[in-house]
Amino acid sequence: MIEPVRIAVDAMGGDHGPEVIIPGAAHAFERHPDVRFLFFGDEKRIRPVLEASPRLAAVSRLHHTDVAVSMEDKPSQALRKGRRVSSMWLAIEAVKKGEADVAVSAGNTGALMAMSKICLHMMAHIERPAIAAFWPTLRGETVVLDVGATIGANAQHLFDLAVMGSALARIVFNLQRPTVGLLNVGVEEIKGLEEVKAASRLLRQTPLASLDYYGFVEGDDIGKGTVDVVVTEGFAGNIALKTAEGTAKQIGQYLREAMRHGWLSRLGYLLAQPAFARLKTKMDPRNLNGGVFLGLDGVVIKSHGGSDAIGTARAIEIGYAMARHELLHKIREALAVSHEEAPVLSVEPNAKACDASAPPAPMEASDR
Known part of the structure; x- marks a missing residue:
């Protein structure tokens, strides 16, 4: 018998809260009856909406909390008032405690990332997280990462993004060996930042059975669907996302x-x-809602703050797929092999990660 997938939901996140998030969960449950839900938030608001869907209520547990992270809170503020007590934190903590397989929130992106890093910690070999988005293309969809978690990247970080992104693409697109491209200002090997060129050399020199390195790709290749996974650092990735x-x-x-x-x-x-x-x-955009936080020792899905019930269902279903197909196991396995095969690289000092006290500007823009 297949074990159910347990999904912890921050029911107070986003622009609309439980009035949209609970119906979204009901939509997802209709397609995946093996899901069980843990909702965190204000019981007075959640209970009436949940009871309007008796079948969903029968497979759900509700945990009351008075504290919710607002869309305007800075990550540092969210941590001060919401650590261990907010609906966002408790949903993430359910994954940490093994009570849930995945956490889903439509809340403040910077706060969600900061809380996820502190609560779940990073995977072995990974120093900084990434947000992976699904991009519509002429061929179907493409995974693009990072779209706003980390500003700046050295060669090793870009290499790790390629490995993690390919693991995600294998699950979502059912591919044995996804093609991976590095976003650059041209396809010629002499063009681009030194970090990007070094990452390209590292990907070419490392024998990886989990991916097929294509080479450099340009901005228009994303929409064409030239590769299955496009890798870039968060500043360029967030601008590309908002431009699209x-x-x-x-x-x-x-x-x-x-x-x-x-x-x-x-x-x-x-x-x-x-x-x-x-x-x-x-x-x-509802059909592509749901950003996957990669690099964490747990699965967290970010739903768009302004999404409706259909978009929320899509984000929940992405979380379902990540848990059902053991994303963390596949990433750990791929990272272990890749770091054994790849030469050791020093970390360049100009790579700057976002943290709870100083979130990057593009992350603020993506909160809503």
């Missing part, structure tokens, strides 16, 4: 304006409605 989101909204606005321009345009829209419906589904 903004471009999608811009195109959508252009289309709406064009369809309202004259009766012929309106007629054309009516005739092309099925095609526009497919386009809307493809560009719908």
Whole structure:
């Protein structure tokens, strides 16, 4: 008999709280009846919403707490007021204690990362975490990391991102040997920062059965789906993510304006409605909601703060897949092999990780 997947949910996170998060969990439960939920937050708000879904309530436990991390809190503030007592911390701690297999929160990204690092600690061989996002492409989807957890990266960190990202791609895309590319300003080996060029040499020189190193890729290769995994440091990754989101909204606005321009345009829209419906589904950010925190000794999923119930369900389902297919085991196994095979590199001093007292600016932008 298959063991259920236990998911701890910060029910107070995001812009909408339990009124959206609980229905999202109900959607996910419909597709994955082997899930069991632990909800953390204000019982007075959660209980009525939960009881509206009797089947979900039957497989859920509710833990009351008066403290919730707000979307405006800085990580240091969140730690001072929410450590050990907030709904966010308690959801993460459930993973630490072995009461849950994965934690999901739509709350403040910087606070969630800071609490996750302190509560769960980092995996062996990993010094800094990363956030992996799923990107729509012409071929399907691509894993992109890091999209905002760490600013700056040395060659070893980029190498580790490639290993962790490929493990994630093997689970999500069901691939034996995902292709991995390093984001750069050109595909020629002489171009780019020294850290990126050093990471490229390291990936070429190390025999890795878990991935197929493609080489350098440029920004337009992300949308093309040239590789299964795109690796970059958090500053560039976060800018790329926000640029893509903004471009999608811009195109959508252009289309709406064009369809309202004259009766012929309106007629054309009516005739092309099925095609526009497919386009809307493809560009719908809810279908790609859920960032995976990698490098931690536990699975944490970040849902978008403004997501609705469908988007929340997507984030929960990503957490389900990570737990069901043993993401941590696969990453540990791949890292152990890669660090045995790879030459030892010194850590460059210019790589700067985010911490609880000084979160990077791009992380603040991604909170909502």
